[in-house]
Amino acid sequence: MSTREVFTDRLQAGVLLLPTMVVSLLFLYYPTVRAVGLSFYRASLARGDVFVGLENYRRLASSPEYLRSLLVSVLFAACVVVGVMAVALCVSFLIHEIDVGKGVYLVAVIWPYALPPAVAGLVFLFIAHPNIGIFTSYIETLGVDVNWFSNGPQAFVVVLIAAVWKQVGYNVIFMTAALGNVPESLTETAELDGVSRTQRLLRVYVPIISPTLVFLVIMNTIYGFFGTFAMIDLMTKGGPAGATNILIYDLYRTAFQFYEFGFASAKSVVLFVAVGLLMYGQFRLSDRYAYYGG
């Protein structure tokens, strides 16, 4: 259809596509299919898998530990999405409203995009450490006993702060770009009408940049589910008592601490379905907003 399609040699096309197709099939599709298959077996590191039917899924549904992990994951991801986007929206708006030096502020704010999650986890472990953390003594003078190695809710909050800190920059990249695309005339009209600054952000800008916000909700949810693995491994190891045991960490432990590969595969399948639903949700939502926003 497009006039760009000037080359027609099918063999050539096949050869050029081959590397992407082979790697996708072998390392992306095949393991996924394999995970589904393996989820019906009792399997460990050694050979000799035993077919157990739906046993693994039954175990999942009746495991209070797994249901708790599911709950912790959803709660954690929700807090990450809300926390990251609220902070990032304020910061992006701030940069948007500044006349001179925008570029400098932008780089100074978005750099944690490049920050390795493992480094984020270690730095926070160090500065918030219950015994040797630099802020610990100050927080304790406020009457809080900092003991997040044994206090679940505290551990959840500390990991959450580290996770938000690392992810705000990524959101600011997209939000400032979207704010920069808002037509100047709209801003001027709003100012002439005497619309206050916060009103302008919430009533004018937010609806216009909503497609970007929908995209970021999905990216942040996926980050909340998976991207924080390194932080949890380094800071809490899922504890204390499962308070930060999000699904991906739970899956990792099932596979590489208890070597229950069949059970772990069933957990992988659940995660796969979750990602699929999320992506489908984004597709539907952004479709609607794109139409609505023009």
Added chain:
Amino acid sequence: MLGSLLTALTAAVERSQAAGRTTSERLRQLETEQLTLHVLAATVVFLIVLPVLIAALVSTKRAGIVTSIADLAPGGHALSNYRRALIGLEFWRYMLNSFVMSIAVVVGKLIVSLLAALVIVYYRFPYKNAVFLFILFTLLLPVPVRFVPLYRLTTELGMGNTFFAITVPYLASATTVFILRQHFLSIPASLVETAKVDGVGPLRFLWSVLVPMSRAVLVGVSVIMFVYTWNQYLWPLVIINAESLQVAQVGLSLLRGQASTGEVAWSMVMTGSILTLLPPLALLVLFRRQLLETFTIQQK
């Protein structure tokens, strides 16, 4: 917290603004308003940089126990700390492995994705949309949902604990193919028609027309791929168990273990953290323009 602060401040500014009548007053108010915004922005930057600033300061001290702000004065052990981390604790090896892994993945992914995008934009063949969907669908299959069976597959291939395992599975990339496709679609179609009339073949066209016209985007996606690969933690953690092959992210977790048992000082862990942060950070700062440009394509 930040939001309410911003609201309170802008409200105050707006109240004084409403009181202003003459143009000069209005101008002065605009200036104070900007000043307020700059103070706020500087505070935000300070808060975002603070944790890493503390880590950098601790990496210059001997023991690295800082329990109050007064302990934060830079120490004189920067050189010896970084030398000890890199040479004494052999952190250079983890860094080197991370570099080799990241560069191999960036170069490989770039070549493989350029070829795929070339076919998807400039070739006519049956089931083209199906092929494109097949590639895009892999977005649903991130490492965390398939690392368990991938571990089995890789070890069965006899590739567990090898360089192959931490590079080849990363080579197919829906994101990179998608960004390149979007970019190619923004290049005028007349260019390829002219090339075709002149008898230029597809690879020649890719190399001498598309690549020179896509410099910014190619740099941008390369930075995105480098940051992504460099920051990988979970997959190297499970598939690599030889320390000589391990990457910097997991090397850090080994340092953390040693610190909690008292084998090394916390200043060593912070030194390793700063070392691990520097390469992706440097790329982001150097190529920020190309990176931002590429991100605007990605979202479409």
